[in-house]
Amino acid sequence: GAGVSQSPSNKVTEKGKDVELRCDPISGHTALYWYRQSLGQGLEFLIYFQGNSAPDKSGLPSDRFSAERTGGSVSTLTIQRTQQEDSAVYLCASSRRTSAENEQYFGPGTRLTVT
Amino acid sequence: QKEVEQNSGPLSVPEGAIASLNCTYSDRGSQSFFWYRQYSGKSPELIMFIYSNGDKEDGRFTAQLNKASQYVSLLIRDSQPSDSATYLCAVPRWRDYKLSFGAGTTVTVRA
Numbered sequence A: 001g002a003g004v005s006q007s008p009s010n011k012v013t014e015k016g017k018d019v020e021l022r023c024d025p026i027s028g029h030t031a032l033y034w035y036r037q038s039l040g041q042g043l044e045f046l047i048y049f050q051g052n053s054a055p056d057k058s059g060l061p062s063d064r065f066s067a068e069r070t071g072g073s074v075s076t077l078t079i080q081r082t083q084q085e086d087s088a089v090y091l092c093a094s095s096r097r098t099s100a101e102n103e104q105y106f107g108p109g110t111r112l113t114v115t
Numbered sequence B: 001q002k003e004v005e006q007n008s009g010p011l012s013v014p015e016g017a018i019a020s021l022n023c024t025y026s027d028r029g030s031q032s033f034f035w036y037r038q039y040s041g042k043s044p045e046l047i048m049f050i051y052s053n054g055d056k057e058d059g060r061f062t063a064q065l066n067k068a069s070q071y072v073s074l075l076i077r078d079s080q081p082s083d084s085a086t087y088l089c090a091v092p093r094w095r096d097y098k099l100s101f102g103a104g105t106t107v108t109v110r111a
Helices: none
Strands: A005-007 A011-015 A019-024 A031-037 A043-051 A065-069 A075-080 A090-095 A111-113 B005-008 B011-014 B018-025 B033-038 B045-050 B056-057 B061-066 B073-075 B085-092 B097-099 B105-110
Touching: A005 A090, A005 B097, A011 A019, A019 A090, A019 A111, A031 A075, A043 A065, A043 A075, A075 A090, A075 B011, A111 B033, B005 B085, B011 B018, B018 B085, B045 B061, B045 B085, B073 B085
Parallel strands: A011 A111, B011 B105
Antiparallel strands: A005 A019, A019 A075, A031 A043, A031 A090, A065 A075, A090 A111, B005 B018, B018 B073, B033 B045, B033 B085, B056 B061, B061 B073, B085 B097, B085 B105
């Protein structure tokens, strides 16, 4: 079946503009994660949607970042008033979130460049 | 204490040798353990998962789990230049299955 998809694959924006990044998880996956990865760095956790429970937003770096997940499927990560330090690859991942099948699969990422 | 820690690397091995990667975790309740491979400029790719104590083999990869010691390792046998990548260990929390990643170990296989 289809994997995790993300759009756009690349986004160039001017400092101060808002951007929206989209993630389509694997069908049937109840858990969805957003991560950020700067060049040469490790994965930085941003937010975790876990079924119908309240999302874990503990990784969001500032109130300029927000995310929503509609209907338990598609998720949008919004960055308001972008700054140059927001430039990174934004990765989405999904999993079934059970004790027996918790393998997490990543999308190809969105490369965000803030000029 | 970090939730997941990996040996820092980088790790350089000659072609044909065994690359050994180590990972420790803090949550004693964790039940499943994952290894991801990330090539430069690509997203992480799941290559191994293990749920039970002992060894699990898949091709040239062997995952080893010791829950008592809270330790999981990955062995890459007959290393190839194509194995050159960063390897990430990931462990979910038992209470909500949130996956935590180690910082990764970069492996370079010398031809």
